[in-house]
Amino acid sequence: MKLHFTRNNGPVDEGIDGLMETADGIRRPEYVREMIIAALKAGQEDDERADLKLMNTTLKEMRFTSKIFGPYRNVRKVTVFGSARTERDEPVYAMARDFGTKLAESGYMVITGGGGGIMQAVNEGAGPEHSFGVNIRLPFEQKPNPVLEGNPRLITYKYFFNRKVAFLKEADAVALFPGGFGTLDEAMETLTLVQTGKRNPLPLVLVDEPGGTYWTAWIRFLEEEMLARGYISASDFSFFERVNSGEAAVKHINRFYSRYHSMRYVNGQLVIRLTSALAPHHIRRLKERFRDILLPQGNIVLSGPLPAESDEPEIAHLSRLVVDFNRKDFGRLRSCIDAINEY
Numbered sequence: 001m002k003l004h005f006t007r008n009n010g011p012v013d014e015g016i017d018g019l020m021e022t023a024d025g026i027r028r029p030e031y032v033r034e035m036i037i038a039a040l041k042a043g044q045e046d047d048e049r050a051d052l053k054l055m056n057t058t059l060k061e062m063r064f065t066s067k068i069f070g071p072y073r074n075v076r077k078v079t080v081f082g083s084a085r086t087e088r089d090e091p092v093y094a095m096a097r098d099f100g101t102k103l104a105e106s107g108y109m110v111i112t113g114g115g116g117g118i119m120q121a122v123n124e125g126a127g128p129e130h131s132f133g134v135n136i137r138l139p140f141e142q143k144p145n146p147v148l149e150g151n152p153r154l155i156t157y158k159y160f161f162n163r164k165v166a167f168l169k170e171a172d173a174v175a176l177f178p179g180g181f182g183t184l185d186e187a188m189e190t191l192t193l194v195q196t197g198k199r200n201p202l203p204l205v206l207v208d209e210p211g212g213t214y215w216t217a218w219i220r221f222l223e224e225e226m227l228a229r230g231y232i233s234a235s236d237f238s239f240f241e242r243v244n245s246g247e248a249a250v251k252h253i254n255r256f257y258s259r260y261h262s263m264r265y266v267n268g269q270l271v272i273r274l275t276s277a278l279a280p281h282h283i284r285r286l287k288e289r290f291r292d293i294l295l296p297q298g299n300i301v302l303s304g305p306l307p308a309e310s311d312e313p314e315i316a317h318l319s320r321l322v323v324d325f326n327r328k329d330f331g332r333l334r335s336c337i338d339a340i341n342e343y
Helices: 011-023 029-045 049-072 091-105 118-126 160-169 181-195 214-227 234-239 246-256 280-289 307-311 330-342
Strands: 077-081 109-112 131-136 154-157 173-176 204-207 241-243 260-266 269-274 300-303 319-323
Touching (some): 011 029, 049 154, 049 160, 077 091, 077 160, 091 109, 091 118, 091 204, 091 246, 118 131, 131 160, 154 160, 160 181, 173 181, 173 246, 181 204, 181 234, 181 330, 204 214, 204 246, 214 234, 214 241, 234 330, 260 307, 260 330, 280 300
Parallel strands (some): 109 131, 131 154, 173 204, 204 241
């Protein structure tokens, strides 16, 4: 029997409905039904054990990720990357620990890879009650650090790609300390997602010790090789900021959320939610400064919550800016958010 995602599968649809009714407590049954159909179709179409194992493990890992993070949706979190090989006596270790402390004091929770080095330092600073760990099973080097061992917010993944989703899907900000291939991989992953609009804008801070050259050398490569060859745009440099202290990193993150709250697309328009309203003359200035990112004849207008946002009643009180954004110039959009926070 050929299965379809539309409801024309006869007894299979009836069986799925009955299964969900028997299981009881199924929320969003329309999505659960499609997940079951997808599993059945995979079983029909794919005879490779490895493929089915990958799909099975991926679904299990993503379900568990949602279960662990779900109760903390309303708490802002900062994902921190950095080398697992950083030693405790290195200055940057102390910086990372201090950064974790300051984040917790500012009301944030931290997400790390759960291992040693920079990850352990941040977890030490934030404390276990303010920490998540998203670990990865490796044949060497990576094991839960003492702060997170036994913590109910520690998740261990088989697949890197599921772990990456957790790192960035759950983050309200990202901080990068010096590190190896994994750190740079995550730096580029984050930049790629925000540059292409697959991830909403968020603060991205590059933390180096005073006098350190790690991130200045990396930025120089971006400027002298990637920008000079036209592979990236000058506006892409607005996605990140280099700092040389944990205090400066926290200040940068706090500044991003000083007025900006969140954003959402509704019927093709960008809705930016604000914790305090902008004055009319500030909105006029925004439109003048960022006319280049608006659609032809586009506008920026003050608004209350739109009908489509009724599924988020907890933020219905926030002011809105409805922007006819071209969904292309995300570096300039990030600069627009900075301007909103400055007014």
